[in-house]
Amino acid sequence: MRILSTLILFFLYLTVTAQEQVYELRTYELEFSKPADVLHNYFKQALIPALNRQGIVNVGAFEEAGESLPKKIYLLIPYDNLQALQVSRDSLAHDKKYLQDASSYLKAPEELIPYKRISTSLIRSTSGFPELVQPRDEANLFELRIYESHNEDALRRKVKMFNDSEFDIFEDVGLPVVFFGSNIAGSQMPCLTYLLAFKDKEAHAEAWSEFGPHPEWQRISKLEEYANSMNSITRVFLKPLPYSQL
Incomplete structure (x- = not known):
């Protein structure tokens, strides 16, 4: 009976947690007058394709409408749950194609990095x-x-x-x-x-x-x-x- 109760609670837990996505919202604050091509290429050619290979889809990439300063780029990454976020990050570190595709960004000298800082929010649905x-x-x-x-x-x-x-x-x-x-x-x-x-x-x-x-x-x-x-x-x-x- 105790085993049955434990199994019921476990499946209830899975049902609840399956309904809760976690969103990582990154904001990249750009340096004034620095071209952001290296960052855009990184997102387009390396990071987003690698996330897609992990099964993470519907990755959003935005810039602010209008001419506000400092300019910012927003990246929205949806994960199935909080653990999936950590698994994703660990997987990137061992993804040879990602590391190759991202090399121009990951190995870029400081003067070519177009942002001052990255701020991150984690949001649970x-x-x-x-x-x-x-x-x-x-x-x-x-x-x-x-x-x-x-x-x-x-x-x-x-x-x-x-x-x-x-x-x-x-x-x-x-x-x-x-x-x-x-x-x-x-x-x-x-x-x-x-x-x-x-x-x-x-x-x-x-x-x-x-x-x-x-x-x-x-x-x-x-x-x-x-x-x-x-x-x-x-x-x-x-x-x-x-x-x-x-």
Whole structure:
């Protein structure tokens, strides 16, 4: 009986963890006036193909829309779980084709490296949006949004608000979610992060204009349960790079 109970718990654990992807969101802050070709070539010719060989697909690569400075490149890598991230990194170190394809970047002298620093956030998906969704082919504008909360319980309540209601509202008004999750590591903790995809600025403006007046949003935004669950929003508009898989 004890063995049966253990097996049931084990399979329940597998079922739950299988629903939780982990996203690595890297931000490369570029040096002013330095060409970024060596980095783009590394992503296109070495890193993304190596990740694909590992079974990691839908790797996103973006730059900020507009002329903001310093320029940044964003890389989004979806993993099945946290362990898969570590396995992937270990596999790269032993992938001979990757090491050969990446040699011009890995062995580049310091003066040819185009970025000042790399910052990384790790984001775990939630039950309301467990897996990344490939955007439509017409998507040319992406909106990255980060919601900060004043403590962990406030973040829990904001995530619950999404899981219980907001995703349905997003679908109703035409706000297509690519990924969503609660950050488990990064610089803006505690927070959640998600990405939306649009055809253009007009589609973006139209969808958001319908969000505020939506009856369900009007209802849940007044609930005491969700009061003061979020105190800051960071919004960045992105456009996909030619080799992005999103």
